[in-house]
Amino acid sequence: MNFIDNPRKLRGFEKHIRVEKVSRRSILKGLGVTGGFVLAAPVMSRQALAYETGAGKMPHGVVIDPRVFVSVAPDGIVTIVGHRSEMGTGVRTSLPLIVAEEMEADWSKVKVQQAHGDEVKFGNQDTDGSRSTRHYLIPMRQIGASARTMLEQAAAKRWKVPATEVKAVNHEVVHSASGRKLGFGELAADAAKESVPAIEGLKLKDPRDFRYLGKGQIGIVDLHDITTGKARYGADVRLPGMKYAAIARPPVTGGKLVKFEPDEALKVPGVEKVMQVQGWPWPSKFQPLGGVAVIARNTGAAIKGRDALKLTWDDGPNGKYESAAYRKELEEASRKPGLVLRQEGDADAALKGADKVIVGEYYIPHLAHVSMEPPVAVADVKGDKAEIWAPVQSPGGTREDVAKTLGIPEANVTVNVTLLGGGFGRKSKCDFALEAALLSKELGAPVKVQWTREDDIHNGFLHTVSVERIEAGLDKSGKVVAWRHRSVAPSIASTFAAGTVHQAPFEIGMGLVDMPFEIANISCENPEAAAHTRIGWFRSVSNIPRAFAVQSMVGEIAQATGRDQKETLLALIGSPRIVKPAVKDLWNYGEPFDSYPIDTARLRKVVELVAEKGEWGRQVPKGHGLGIAVHRSFVSYIATIVEVAVDEKGKLTVPRVDTAIDCGTYVNPERIASQIEGAAIMGLSIAKYGEITFKDGKVQQKNFDDFQVVRMDDSPVVTNVYIVPPGPDTPPSGVGEPGVPPLAPALINAIFAATGKRIRSLPIGKQLEA
Amino acid sequence: MIKVKINGQEQSWDGDPDLPLLWFLRDEAGLTGTKFGCGQALCGACTVIIDKQAVRACITSVNDVAGREVTTIEGLHPSGDHPVQKAWRQVNVPQCGFCQAGQIMQAAALLMDNPKPSHDQIREAMAGNICRCGCYQRIENAVHLASTGV
Ligand code: FES
Ligand code: FES
Numbered sequence: 001m002n003f004i005d006n007p008r009k010l011r012g013f014e015k016h017i018r019v020e021k022v023s024r025r026s027i028l029k030g031l032g033v034t035g036g037f038v039l040a041a042p043v044m045s046r047q048a049l050a051y052e053t054g055a056g057k058m059p060h061g062v063v064i065d066p067r068v069f070v071s072v073a074p075d076g077i078v079t080i081v082g083h084r085s086e087m088g089t090g091v092r093t094s095l096p097l098i099v100a101e102e103m104e105a106d107w108s109k110v111k112v113q114q115a116h117g118d119e120v121k122f123g124n125q126d127t128d129g130s131r132s133t134r135h136y137l138i139p140m141r142q143i144g145a146s147a148r149t150m151l152e153q154a155a156a157k158r159w160k161v162p163a164t165e166v167k168a169v170n171h172e173v174v175h176s177a178s179g180r181k182l183g184f185g186e187l188a189a190d191a192a193k194e195s196v197p198a199i200e201g202l203k204l205k206d207p208r209d210f211r212y213l214g215k216g217q218i219g220i221v222d223l224h225d226i227t228t229g230k231a232r233y234g235a236d237v238r239l240p241g242m243k244y245a246a247i248a249r250p251p252v253t254g255g256k257l258v259k260f261e262p263d264e265a266l267k268v269p270g271v272e273k274v275m276q277v278q279g280w281p282w283p284s285k286f287q288p289l290g291g292v293a294v295i296a297r298n299t300g301a302a303i304k305g306r307d308a309l310k311l312t313w314d315d316g317p318n319g320k321y322e323s324a325a326y327r328k329e330l331e332e333a334s335r336k337p338g339l340v341l342r343q344e345g346d347a348d349a350a351l352k353g354a355d356k357v358i359v360g361e362y363y364i365p366h367l368a369h370v371s372m373e374p375p376v377a378v379a380d381v382k383g384d385k386a387e388i389w390a391p392v393q394s395p396g397g398t399r400e401d402v403a404k405t406l407g408i409p410e411a412n413v414t415v416n417v418t419l420l421g422g423g424f425g426r427k428s429k430c431d432f433a434l435e436a437a438l439l440s441k442e443l444g445a446p447v448k449v450q451w452t453r454e455d456d457i458h459n460g461f462l463h464t465v466s467v468e469r470i471e472a473g474l475d476k477s478g479k480v481v482a483w484r485h486r487s488v489a490p491s492i493a494s495t496f497a498a499g500t501v502h503q504a505p506f507e508i509g510m511g512l513v514d515m516p517f518e519i520a521n522i523s524c525e526n527p528e529a530a531a532h533t534r535i536g537w538f539r540s541v542s543n544i545p546r547a548f549a550v551q552s553m554v555g556e557i558a559q560a561t562g563r564d565q566k567e568t569l570l571a572l573i574g575s576p577r578i579v580k581p582a583v584k585d586l587w588n589y590g591e592p593f594d595s596y597p598i599d600t601a602r603l604r605k606v607v608e609l610v611a612e613k614g615e616w617g618r619q620v621p622k623g624h625g626l627g628i629a630v631h632r633s634f635v636s637y638i639a640t641i642v643e644v645a646v647d648e649k650g651k652l653t654v655p656r657v658d659t660a661i662d663c664g665t666y667v668n669p670e671r672i673a674s675q676i677e678g679a680a681i682m683g684l685s686i687a688k689y690g691e692i693t694f695k696d697g698k699v700q701q702k703n704f705d706d707f708q709v710v711r712m713d714d715s716p717v718v719t720n721v722y723i724v725p726p727g728p729d730t731p732p733s734g735v736g737e738p739g740v741p742p743l744a745p746a747l748i749n750a751i752f753a754a755t756g757k758r759i760r761s762l763p764i765g766k767q768l769e770a
Numbered sequence: 771m772i773k774v775k776i777n778g779q780e781q782s783w784d785g786d787p788d789l790p791l792l793w794f795l796r797d798e799a800g801l802t803g804t805k806f807g808c809g810q811a812l813c814g815a816c817t818v819i820i821d822k823q824a825v826r827a828c829i830t831s832v833n834d835v836a837g838r839e840v841t842t843i844e845g846l847h848p849s850g851d852h853p854v855q856k857a858w859r860q861v862n863v864p865q866c867g868f869c870q871a872g873q874i875m876q877a878a879a880l881l882m883d884n885p886k887p888s889h890d891q892i893r894e895a896m897a898g899n900i901c902r903c904g905c906y907q908r909i910e911n912a913v914h915l916a917s918t919g920v
Contacts, residue, residue, distance in 0.1 A: 229801075
């Protein structure tokens with residue numbers, strides 16, 4: 001078996017997390033001076049909160065140091081470092097906003113500076129797993145509180161009054177007894193000489209005094225630049241003497257170049273050179289596939305030249321990969337017992353003894369991320385030094401991989417993180433940056449590698465392909481007494497280790513073994529499946545097929561028993577309780593269970609909230625239908641109601657979507673709404689159109705004409721978002737991904753309500769036209 | 771030698787006349803606000819305005835626009851305060867932002883042609899512009915806001 005408990009360890013961070021004692025009274029030479037204290041785990045000040053997170057277990061853990069993240073200029077401008085990658089979630093705004101809140105900075109006087117890839121300095125930078133807010137809410141508050149405390153101490157010294165008598169308020173420190181005030185800028189130099197306070201002793205603000213957090217009126221810091229064309233993404237980097245490259249890669253995963261003829265390419269005006277690119281055998285994590293690069297004076301010429309190459313490939317062991325045949329394999333595997341991952345009661349016996357057994361076999365094909373910005377990177381390699389500019393979700397991992405690939409020390413690699421034109425997991429893999437580095441080294445010049453949309457679709461790290469088979473046994477009263485769920489899908493781990501046939505804990509923990517229903521007899525199984533292409537994280541990952549299967553089955557149970565969908569769902573969720581699945585070392589999105597249990601009270605709450613606000617049970621016109629689904633993922637709870645309209649010809653439209661999310665304590669509700677609105681569109685794209693198929697080992701789709709996504713004219717007319725107000729100590733949880741999984745099953749349940757047709761295979765495609 | 775006017779400035783090109791305008795703008799003229807999303811007129815990320823029409827720069831050659839005037843996102847308004855840009859900011863439209871230059875240019879062209887578009891007209895006119903992040907509801911609201919006065 002190939003179980004990998006923490007996927008990020010795959011990065012090879014064996015050197016692991018640096019642990020140093022917090023120096024209580026270390027003398028500060030200046031705010032913004034590097035070299036801080038690195039903590040293995042965030043030190044939680046007990047008075048402020050009652051939870052811990054998995055942040056400390058991430059590679060390089062968390063760094064809580066105002067000197068690393070904050071600087072104050074004499075003119076009062078506060079610069080706060082954003083160390084996570086911005087791909088549309090708003091994290092480049094939200095995390096610095098937390099610091100500004102806690103240090104009493106005026107947001108209009110704050111500048112955000114993007115960190116380069118350096119995890120020893122900044123702590124873990126992997127922007128994935130919907131974990132930025134949940135891992136950094138408290139550390140960012142602590143950083144802000146330390147900076148505030150230092151400013152206050154500096155003012156107190158200047159005035160020769162006890163520090164307890166002064167208070168930072170909106171970019172000034174005030175001494176109310178005497179009415180004196182000093183601006184942050186005036187205090188900057190002195191504050192920099194203050195010692196960094198001990199984290200345990202920091203006084204965090206009372207949330208009732210928050211000006212920004214949880215309020216939702218803050219626009220993203222890049223808003224003006226985005227609307228004026230100034231925002232800089234990966235492809236917008238231009239260096240003197242830079243060359244432009246497009247690469248022809250093996251069309252089949254594991255394929256190799258046999259020969260190439262450069263002549264036609266060299267005839268294209270603007271093309272300067274044709275050269276081979278080093279490739280690695282499959283699987284080898286994120287290493288480049290290799291191929292042939294065309295170097296030109298601009299991207300247009302490079303692409304035209306690339307398309308003119310004559311290439312011969314050896315397709316290798318995956319040359320026969322064919323989607324229809326593979327689907328049959330998965331289906332057959334799902335009908336036989338597999339590796340048992342969770343067993344409670346006796347599902348076999350209970351199914352045999354059941355009054356009625358409902359069987360659903362649900363299929364979701366491969367999906368491509370198609371982030372709006374295709375992969376792109378710029379590299380400038382000179383001798384044993386490399387500088388990279390790239391839209392990467394993993395700046396630290398990229399730095400490490402560039403160093404390894406070029407055989408140079410990590411300290412010699414600088415990774416500049418641009419804005420990401422969407423990521424969705426694709427840009428957690430830095431293969432495109434490695435290609436640029438290899439080419440720049442060989443050319444001795446800076447080079448930009450631009451992937452086309454066709455490249456993106458043909459040579460990506462696809463979402464897996466899966467059959468989820470569920471058998472539900474009902475007793476005479478219609479109560480579900482048995483549940484057997486078999487999940488068959490090639491694993492992401494196959495991209496790291498050859499011969500992988502079972503899913504990893506981080507995949508089975510996404511809606512399979514953590515299934516929250518109150519059922520006496522449960523069996524969750526994982527039959528084998530081998531991969532034939534590169535599989536990677538795709539926004540929400542295995543939660544997509546799991547929520548689709550489990551929540552469709554709820555609809556099928558409602559259908560079989562003639563009961564209301566929502567009532568059936570609540571009955572299955574059962575009593576408010578903490579679910580403790582009988583699973584050894586259950587993976588919980590990397591979080592401790594004490595802070596992030598599987599809480600059915602919260603699951604019920606989002607169902608009830610969305611039902612109330614979304615007017616569940618309302619009268620809808622003929623041809624319309626309502627469907628509901630709920631799913632816990634990334635330790636958040638989300639329920640969605642979809643209204644569909646299906647006309648006589650089978651044309652499907654979505655007049656309305658309602659979603660309720662419980663993501664615990666939150667920072668910027670305005671961005672939460674935008675993430676959920678967007679997740680509804682991505683979920684709808686998956687349900688209506690999403691399908692990558694293979695023939696002769698090659699992806700058959702190429703661009704947005706045959707791999708379609710939802711456009712404005714078929715997007716939901718209205719998406720309403722309701723956020724559950726957090727309790728005083730509710731830990732923050734994921735937002736970026738959890739919105740996607742419930743959309744498809746809610747939609748499918750709605751289609752059944754509207755038409756009586758039960759769809760078990762995505763995409764819907766033409767199934768409603770029959 | 772091909773001459774084109776881009777955002778009011780005359781530019782010339784003596785390379786491949788078939789070079790897509792997109793790459794001329796981005797790589798030769800250094801105007802990187804116009805984005806590459808598909809190269810096949812399928813996504814709208816590369817939308818510019820030529821003679822009051824929204825045009826996909828990825829399938830338009832430099833030769834096609836010889837002697838014409840091209841407006842890119844950089845030239846839509848001197849201070850970035852075109853009603854569409856202002857509306858976009860007021861509604862907080864963007865997520866990753868990558869599609870937004872194209873969306874804004876498409877919307878600006880729509881409003882030149884039809885200053886008060888209906889719900890259906892907005893959805894139809896903007897359907898060529900993909901937003902993978904899914905900002906459509908806000909895009910529609912922003913176009914509506916721009917058409918009614920920001
Ligand atoms: S890049 Fe021109 S339409 Fe997509
Ligand atoms: S905002 Fe990301 S593609 Fe539109």
